[in-house]
Amino acid sequence: MALVPYDENLVPGLSKLHKSSAEFEFADHRLRLAQDWSGLGVAGVIWDAAVVLCMYLELAPVNLKGRTAxxxxxxxxxxxxxxxxxxxxxxxxxxxxxxxxxxxxxxxxIPSDLQGAVQVSELTWGEGLEHYPSGGYDLILGADIIYLEETFPALLRTLEHLSSMESELLLSCRIRYERDKRFLRLLESLFSVQEVHYNEQRDIHIYRAVRLKGKTEL
Incomplete structure (x- = not known):
């Protein structure tokens, strides 16, 4: 959510983030994604949490066919x-x-025959939520989105709006600070939260959450 660059001299191993593109192979496709560290900071590069979540989606029993995400x-x-x-x-x-x-x-x-299955849309958490169907998504995905404490209330309102009792939330993150744990505790006020995967090499956790029965508001 925040477009704030890290200081490359303070964070080790960031050279890959300063490349103009990154390549991956997922879902039987070779992907090449542009990056823009200088212009967008953390929002313009690919973090390990996104890579691990893609691996989980591809290899774990997560059914995406025909589902809204x-x-x-x-x-x-x-x-x-x-x-x-x-x-x-x-x-x-x-x-x-x-x-x-x-x-x-x-x-x-995205191949031309699948372009109709994807759309890009502006969303600032907690704002303009009426433009998105309440409880309208089967799967809500987030990779490395819980690192700024000031965004937590807006993020929780957004998750509440987008999810129904049948929705599944998958969050991929590195637990860096105590505030990250606080967010997970806040999340548990609305959702049943379970850690379903841990990538030890990259130190990335994936949490699955589903709405708690009887919990309709924060």
């Missing part, structure tokens, strides 16, 4: 692109500054 804070769009290639009807969202890069990556990596 939405990705929050998509950045470059890797997760939403892979979800589309795996059969989902996907809305890929981020704030306005990230949309041009996001649209370019979708256009370059």
């Amino acid at each position: 939405i990705e929050l804070g998509a950045g470059t769009g890797l997760v939403g692109i892979v979800a589309t290639l795996l059969g989902g009807n996907v809305t890929i969202t981020d704030r306005k500054p990230a949309l041009e890069l996001l649209r370019d990556n979708v256009k370059e990596n």
